[in-house]
Amino acid sequence: MNKLLFSFDLIAKDGQARAGVFHTPHGDLPTPVFAPVGTQATVKAVTPAQLEEIGVALVLANTYHLYLRPGADVVAELGGLHSFMQWPHPILTDSGGFQVFSLEQMRKIDEDGVTFKSHIDGSVHRFTPEKSIEIQQNLGADIIMAFDECAPPYDRTYSEHAMQRTHQWAERCLQAKIRQDQALFGIVQGGVFPDLRQKSAEFLTSLDFPGYAIGGLSVGETKAEMHAMLEIVNAILPQNKPRYLMGVGTPEDLINGIQRGVDIFDCVLPTRLARHSAAMTVSGRLNLLNAAYARDPQPIDPDCQCYTCRHFSRAYLRHLISAKEMLAATLISIHNIFTLEELVRQARQAILEQRYSAFAANFLHQYHSSKATTASTPERTL
């Protein structure tokens, strides 16, 4: 890891909440930051120009998907992910582990790696820590992830075994990594077990990664458990490295995560919800297919400054959804991503002004008092 290319400046701290800047070869990431997900090298239904207009700073892409299609060698031949998907700003790739371990019926784990069948054509493939790094080096993201095993949250025996495997694999990933222009993050596992999380955070900290991910959360555990794990882990992880909570993206999870010292988030939620007619707002979700919106001239959120809210009525969006028009997904995705980016921008400002506790309390009060808020569900799937 080239320390000159990647460094983290902790600018302000307010309680455990942090405002910083993570320097990468493709530009500076102000943190906290939320990354929309470009699973197959595209944030679904949104152009890079629209992402820039929204103010997106970081995009995540999926190693498993891009390995299968178009192939990491193809992406490399076309100049790497930044060139391929025309996102000139920072990119993060996951290790492929989460997707492969989600295949259930189609994979076989051993200490060396995982053999799995493609969900596209059933062909057999094998990921090892070394293979994951090789693929991620071909893809060429700024931030890459160690190959890890994400266990079901409540099985202690499995969690402990998966954690140990994750630790061994983290060391192998460090060994395998060659490129100097990529920052490899280690991933803390350990399910919902405080002692395992502590052990995992301590072990990975000893390996001196340029940043740390917290995996295995938002996979079915309670909010209280998620918060407890974040508090344990972030008390151990070094202050001078960024912390990335993987796969988390409800407004309340962002606010609670930032409050507990998280710097980076990603989630498919804003774009997935958009494709299912749901608009995210800071006072809950709107199902835009609801007949109540058929003649509603208001934007999704009258206070929102996104392209969609500056132009289009709920009635128009409902019409697009009813008529199965692709533009619905585009416009609602733009709004949903903007909502999360704006929330994180406001959170950062509150930290800089040392008023994060009040900001978070006020936000959570408003969010929970709204009837529109739907129950939180796990947001990551294959």
Next chain:
Amino acid sequence: MNKLLFSFDLIAKDGQARAGVFHTPHGDLPTPVFAPVGTQATVKAVTPAQLEEIGVALVLANTYHLYLRPGADVVAELGGLHSFMQWPHPILTDSGGFQVFSLEQMRKIDEDGVTFKSHIDGSVHRFTPEKSIEIQQNLGADIIMAFDECAPPYDRTYSEHAMQRTHQWAERCLQAKIRQDQALFGIVQGGVFPDLRQKSAEFLTSLDFPGYAIGGLSVGETKAEMHAMLEIVNAILPQNKPRYLMGVGTPEDLINGIQRGVDIFDCVLPTRLARHSAAMTVSGRLNLLNAAYARDPQPIDPDCQCYTCRHFSRAYLRHLISAKEMLAATLISIHNIFTLEELVRQARQAILEQRYSAFAANFLHQYHSSKATTASTPERTL
């Protein structure tokens, strides 16, 4: 019709090709002009901001579709089409006739109008000339169309009958129209029969519409027949009114239409082809799903200045198509519409510089000598 709101300035003529400006309440239309189709009040997969960036001046919307969903009353209540779909520039609506007569099994025609079943839910509806105008007045486009019957091109008896009905309906549409901020165009019919086309053009000219559409072409006749009909009709239609060739949009049809005095075109072709992986270029079509493009770093057209060609490789577009990503339709639609707009802009410039014949000949030579050009097929469907 308010002559102050709608007037046509014929700026230059080169042979029969014309460059003009049609003034409308929502801005000036430089002609020749190509209008992409926003069937359901959206040009599929493209935002209004992207259309503006492409340089689109005019958008068409479909009366039949918007009558059924969301309903013309809903559009009116939301401020009309310009406000509803957030297209502040000129809009044209068709009469609903073409779609209704395309329903075949689901419609019954009489002298007064057409009774038909909705393709959405089978419910029974009736369009008359008066009803079409009422709906189009609710939708609020700048340019609206008389209710006409488009006959199959080769049935003389049917064509003559349909033409006579179209003429009677044109008079009823003129009577029914109230709004002063809409220009009602009459539609010339008559199949592939020179005498019928002549009769139709003469009759409609006598009614003094602010503009004229030429219907019933690009519905299965030969190119030679289309050209012959255009020549007959445009020799009769008044020079000081714009002429609109409905549903036509291959590059060669645009060039040939302009050469024969057409000012306005519309077609679903650029967006429909885009959704089926086909990129339009001035030297023919590319099927971007072709394996030959899997590692091709070139843009669709190295000479094209559209957003898509300035950024994305054929390899990336092929990946998006293979992965069934919505962004493929967006990016290829942007390119295809841009290609037609740019072609028409160049044609206008050539007319202004009195070199249209050479421009057209050169274009058609290049277009026909390319292997990539696919056979021309009818481009309008329900």
